[in-house]
Amino acid sequence: SGQKVCYGDFKRSCYKLAYFQDLSRRVGFQEARQACEIDGGALLSLESEAEQQLIENMLQNLTKSGSGISDGDFWIGLWRSGDGLATSSACPDLYQWADGSTSPFRNWYTDEPSCGSEACVVMYHQPTANPGLGGPYLYQWNDDRCNMKH
Numbered sequence: 466s467g468q469k470v471c472y473g474d475f476k477r478s479c480y481k482l483a484y485f486q487d488l489s490r491r492v493g494f495q496e497a498r499q500a501c502e503i504d505g506g507a508l509l510s511l512e513s514e515a516e517q518q519l520i521e522n523m524l525q526n527l528t529k530s531g532s533g534i535s536d537g538d539f540w541i542g543l544w545r546s547g548d549g550l551a552t553s554s555a556c557p558d559l560y561q562w563a564d565g566s567t568s569p570f571r572n573w574y575t576d577e578p579s580c581g582s583e584a585c586v587v588m589y590h591q592p593t594a595n596p597g598l599g600g601p602y603l604y605q606w607n608d609d610r611c612n613m614k615h
Contacts, residue, residue, distance in 0.1 A: 481506065482523060484537060491614035494585035497540040498563055508542030512568035521604045524590060536594065538587035538615045541606065545584040556580035560608075571606065575599030578608035585611040 481504065485491050492500065501508050511517050524539075542563035545556070557578055562568065574589060575598045587609050591602035599605060609615075 479506075480509070480520070480523065482527060482539070484527070484539070486535065486537070488614065491537070493614060494540055494544065494611040497615070498542070507564040508540055510542045510562040510564050510566040510568060511572065512566060512570055514570070517570070517572055517604070520588070524604070536591045538590050538607070538609070540615050541586050541588050543586035543606070544611070545578075545580075545608070560586065572604070574602070574605035574607050577606065580608065583608040583610055585609055585613075587613075587615050 481501075483497075483500070498508050509520070511520065543560050544563060545559045545561070557571075557573075557580075560571075560578065572588075578586070585608065586606050589602040589605050589607055594602045596602070
């Protein structure tokens with residue numbers, strides 16, 4: 466289940482946010498990707514600062530709605546396949562959008578991506594966490610292990 470929000474202004478007419486407070490319902494990257502495809506969509510590709518801002522506003526509105534949303538990062542459709550150059554300086558350039566889009570837009574948190582075994586990307590949503598070097602852990606991107614549950 467999730468909340469579907471439709472807009473006419475962006476290339477994609479609808480966005481669906483699925484957030485589960487029940488940790489047992491959260492899923493890994495591939496499961497999230499499959500769930501989106503079964504629903505006729507794809508994990509989100511963020512192609513511009515304006516689209517990033519739209520998603521941030523949607524998440525803020527969800528939080529304000531009294532739905533009790535707390536800490537919990539969201540999978541987005543950015544990932545890195547293979548481990549070839551995972552620890553080289555070229556690593557950030559190896560990330561690609563799962564839906565095949567080619568947007569170069571990125572919103573990495575400070576010191577991310579860390580690469581190594583972390584090949585799938587989340588959008589931070591940790592409003593109760595103490596800020597780090599890059600500020601609050603809200604809406605920036607972080608590479609994570611693909612089997613983590615978000």
